[in-house]
Amino acid sequence: MTDQPPLDVAPVVRNFLDLSDAGGHAIAAMINDAQDRKRARRGWPKGRPDADQPLAGHVLAMVFEKASTRTRISFDIAMRQLGGTALILDSGTTQLGRGESIADTARVLSRMADAIMVRTDDHAKIEEMAHYAHVPVINGLTDRSHPCQIVADLLTVIEHRKALPGLEVAWLGDGNNVLHSILEAAALMKFNVRVATPAGYEPAAEFVHHARSAGSSVTLTQDAAEAASGADVIVTDTWISMGQAHAQEKLAAMEPYRVDANLMAHAKPDAIFLHCLPAHVGEEVSGDVFEGPQSVVFDEAENRIHAQKSILLWCFGKLG
The missing domain is CATH 3.40.50.1370 (Aspartate/ornithine carbamoyltransferase)
Structure with missing residues (x-):
């Protein structure tokens, strides 16, 4: 009988908890990809998928423990434009709010979704999520850092x-x-x-x-x-x-x-x-x-969509 690893042992995945998880070359690749995809969509309806639909069939689970406008919408639209779908979860309507552990949540979501985005207060929570998940985990904001925002900011700076x-x-x-x-x-x-x-x-x-x-x-x-x-x-x-x-x-x-x-x-x-x-x-x-x-704050806000797309593609190994 062939030895197999336990189901809950995480394979090597690309998490995006901080910018250093990707590195400078990958960040540059994200910005270039975001520019290209943004340019290619000029004049299109916001919900129309990109021509290549590189994340067709993929699901992103979005966990919100803090309120959100730009992060919530940009990741949702990003997944739609990449051909995938997104699910929104918050502590008030999931078992997280009733005391289910982060570890168990991570392992369950890893069985049901292809990636997890978390927006929370304590950075230790997202590190624990990444430790137990075996799909990519993305930092949508913690008290320590906000890497997705900065990819959008760098894109905006270069555009100007x-x-x-x-x-x-x-x-x-x-x-x-x-x-x-x-x-x-x-x-x-x-x-x-x-x-x-x-x-x-x-x-x-x-x-x-x-x-x-x-x-x-x-x-x-x-x-x-x-x-x-x-x-x-x-x-x-x-x-x-x-x-x-x-x-x-x-x-x-x-x-x-x-x-x-x-x-x-x-x-x-x-x-x-x-x-x-x-x-x-x-x-x-x-x-x-x-x-x-x-x-240029509204250019910056719009660029959250294009930045999230390139971050997602990097996490899925389709970029950089």
Whole structure:
């Protein structure tokens, strides 16, 4: 009788928990593929499958423990355009909300779907999901990082005729999960980041160290104008993350980091403004910047679809 591995022993799969799971060459391949597929679909209805339908017959299970607009819609539309289907699960309507373990959920979903996307609060949960699953697991957002967002951001930057190597990116506000993934991208794609945060709100030291070790310049300052000076890209995010209390102390500390016209004037004349949305106009960004000619936030939002498609193809071994 031939020895066979236990059914629940995971084969080697391509997980996308952080950008480093793919690496710089694969990220570049994702961006190129996303550009090509976006260009090929110009003028088509959003639900029409791509001509090659590379994921026909494949199912993506999407697990949401945090609310979502762009992640939910973009992954759903991405799977439709690639020829596959997506299932939406949340803790309120599944056994996860009644105490079923992540390990058991991962093993069940691996039998019923071809890949799993998770949007949750604790990064340890998605690591546990990936450990027990034997299909690709994708990070749709955790408290540690937001890699899918950054692939869309890099695509947007390139679309607006800015090369990544040597790019000067300025981050204003809270040193959060989105910034962590930007720093990880800087290490992989060889660009520089100036980070302006209030004292006590700096990014995790491991991400700063990793970017610097890879040769990227990372400036940490409490001076918003210093960070924005000569920048190619200005990026911010909401000051109060999902699930946090609306802390007045934090809001007060963030006030000097609002991206307004005066701050944008410190950047290069052709600088662009990014925000992963949802935005709180009047808090982290002023209305004149958010609605102004340098804002590309809705290009960025649309590009979530095209980025998710290339991420999915990489996870399925069809890219890079």
